[in-house]
Amino acid sequence: MKAAAALIGAALLASTTAMAGDIRTERVHFKKGASSATVEDSIKGYQGVDYVLGARKGQSMNVSMATNNTANYFNILAPGKTDEAMFIGSTSGNQFEGTLPASGDYKIRVYLMRSAARRDEVADYRLEMIID
Incomplete structure (x- = not known):
């Protein structure tokens, strides 16, 4: 049982690492x-983009995205985090507002x-980022 769990964990890590190369x-x-x-841009297939911006604790952040593809989302990762998102667009939508x-x-x-x-779809998007 432990070996199966370790194998699944290794497969997930390999999958994440492979996708990270396209970001x-x-x-x-x-x-x-x-x-x-x-920012106005587009991505295709397994491509992704990390938009990096500096901010201070306690500031307000507002991020919104308009896209032509219903499978196009964004996540927000806090400083020092590599794969653990503080906001997950696929479950919360394409609008974030909060205190950092x-x-x-x-x-x-x-x-x-x-x-x-997987279907190599394309998404055109417009991403607006506000920090107060």
Whole structure:
């Protein structure tokens, strides 16, 4: 039983690692005096994008995404976290608003659900990020 659990865990880790290779990283810079930034882009299949932006504990963050693909979502990862999301779009929708728990770099990870990625679907999206 323990061997089967270990095998399943190893398979999941390998799957996550393989998908992580398809994630590109882009640093988000707000224009001088601005508290928001908007990105328009697209992803295909297993591609994903980590939008990285710095923020301080206690600040408010608002992230929203408009997309043409119903399998396109974003997660938010707190500073220091690599795969543990504080917000999961596939279960909570494409709108996040909350107070940040820590200071540092937050990742907004845009992705397609596995079923759409397998079919090599494309998603065009507009992502708005606001920090107050």
